Amino acid sequence: MSPESLKVAVYGLSTEGYKIASHISTKGIPVSIIDDSSGMAITLKPDIAKSYSSVTSFIQDETLLDFEPFDAAINNASFIFFTPRIRKSWPDAKNHIGSKFQDVIKHVNKDSSIIYAVPAGFGVNNENITLIERQTGLSIGKNIFYHYMPISSISSTLFEAIIGTTKSRVNSNLTRLLNGLYPDGTMKIVDIESAEYIYCIKILRHYGLMSPIFEICKFADHTFQSQIMESESLYEIYLDDLVVGLFDLNTILSSLAGISPLTLLVKGNIATVENYIKYLTEQIKIILKRFELKASKTKAIISWTFDPNEMRGDRLEIISRLESRLKDYVGDVERHDSIFDFYSSEKKLIVLSCSKSDFEKLNKNNPNSEIIIVKATPLLVQSGTRG
Numbered sequence: 001m002s003p004e005s006l007k008v009a010v011y012g013l014s015t016e017g018y019k020i021a022s023h024i025s026t027k028g029i030p031v032s033i034i035d036d037s038s039g040m041a042i043t044l045k046p047d048i049a050k051s052y053s054s055v056t057s058f059i060q061d062e063t064l065l066d067f068e069p070f071d072a073a074i075n076n077a078s079f080i081f082f083t084p085r086i087r088k089s090w091p092d093a094k095n096h097i098g099s100k101f102q103d104v105i106k107h108v109n110k111d112s113s114i115i116y117a118v119p120a121g122f123g124v125n126n127e128n129i130t131l132i133e134r135q136t137g138l139s140i141g142k143n144i145f146y147h148y149m150p151i152s153s154i155s156s157t158l159f160e161a162i163i164g165t166t167k168s169r170v171n172s173n174l175t176r177l178l179n180g181l182y183p184d185g186t187m188k189i190v191d192i193e194s195a196e197y198i199y200c201i202k203i204l205r206h207y208g209l210m211s212p213i214f215e216i217c218k219f220a221d222h223t224f225q226s227q228i229m230e231s232e233s234l235y236e237i238y239l240d241d242l243v244v245g246l247f248d249l250n251t252i253l254s255s256l257a258g259i260s261p262l263t264l265l266v267k268g269n270i271a272t273v274e275n276y277i278k279y280l281t282e283q284i285k286i287i288l289k290r291f292e293l294k295a296s297k298t299k300a301i302i303s304w305t306f307d308p309n310e311m312r313g314d315r316l317e318i319i320s321r322l323e324s325r326l327k328d329y330v331g332d333v334e335r336h337d338s339i340f341d342f343y344s345s346e347k348k349l350i351v352l353s354c355s356k357s358d359f360e361k362l363n364k365n366n367p368n369s370e371i372i373i374v375k376a377t378p379l380l381v382q383s384g385t386r387g
Helices: 014-026 047-051 055-060 070-076 092-103 126-137 174-180 194-218 222-227 239-243 246-254 261-288 314-326 357-364
Strands: 009-010 029-037 040-044 068-069 079-082 112-118 145-148 162-163 187-191 298-304 332-336 348-353 371-375
Touching: 009 014, 009 070, 009 126, 014 029, 014 040, 014 047, 014 079, 014 332, 029 070, 055 145, 068 070, 070 332, 079 174, 092 112, 092 126, 092 246, 112 126, 112 194, 126 145, 187 194, 194 239, 194 261, 222 357, 239 261, 239 371, 246 261, 246 314, 261 314, 261 348, 261 371, 298 314, 298 357, 314 332, 314 357, 348 357, 357 371
Parallel strands: 009 029, 009 079, 079 112, 112 145, 162 187, 298 332, 298 348, 348 371
Antiparallel strands: 029 040, 040 068, 145 162
16 A cells, blocks of 8 residues: 555544544644544544644644544544543443444454554453454455554553564554654564563563552551651652553453462552552541541542543542542542642641642642642652641
């Protein structure tokens, strides 16, 4: 297929999907990005891609854009990227993703390439390939093509992108589309099974370094804290870092059968997230008691800035659960980013800072020394005085 005849469809109006779509559009290649909630495709022209740096600003002016049916966009595309917004919890998320993927492959054409960008567990891509061949009657590697390109929210010192393909090589046109999206030398091309292994190792390595710290620090007393003040790593890991790969852990777990050391390892990391949410809310209860604060005269603010349009919905789910648990101890609970009116309430404020960037902005902009700020880190460092 000549580069001039290329057309691209990106299924999923997520931040990750928009990043891919806008990058390709600025190369002058026709791109349609599909809103998976409405089922409509939006034509993304180069001038539009350059005008809107994020999917959030793009969505706000969506009424001014050109639409077409999503099935037509997929049918006409030579490359289809699968980047849906996932807003279901496990195990429902698995069926949710599968349903969206089936909607896409109903309309793919011969000689097109499907790029599956959702992180997958062991064997999931083989299941996808079987589904494609059964539903289309085409043969992967011959007259339709499949690539696995899991989009990670965890940075890596080794590579930013993994591309799994059935022949351990990538179509030159796909390479052209992706060129410049990732830094030079950070894209690793392997067979699909190896891509699954490499990506899972990347996720488990992230949690292997972090989960033990969160678990051990729950037992730490003030003596321990005073003796490790120089250990910055314990103060720089936040709830946000703990949650960032939760979807990935669940997708790995859903692909494992029976009880094995790997199953127990993945379950243990997931349990660390669950246990920390419980521990965090219990510590807020202790703070209320320590400062003799009445629940009716206290407001808890969850300070956590994140992208509501990202592909994974873990942060949205966890902040909802955290808010619900906090309401067991404090009747008035609100969500904010790191910038809010510090004097808008007559109640005593307890601010739970859930990411490093939120804490830094909060610490810089907070004019009210009477606010109790709790860093959602392994040691739950607290600042502020009683008013």
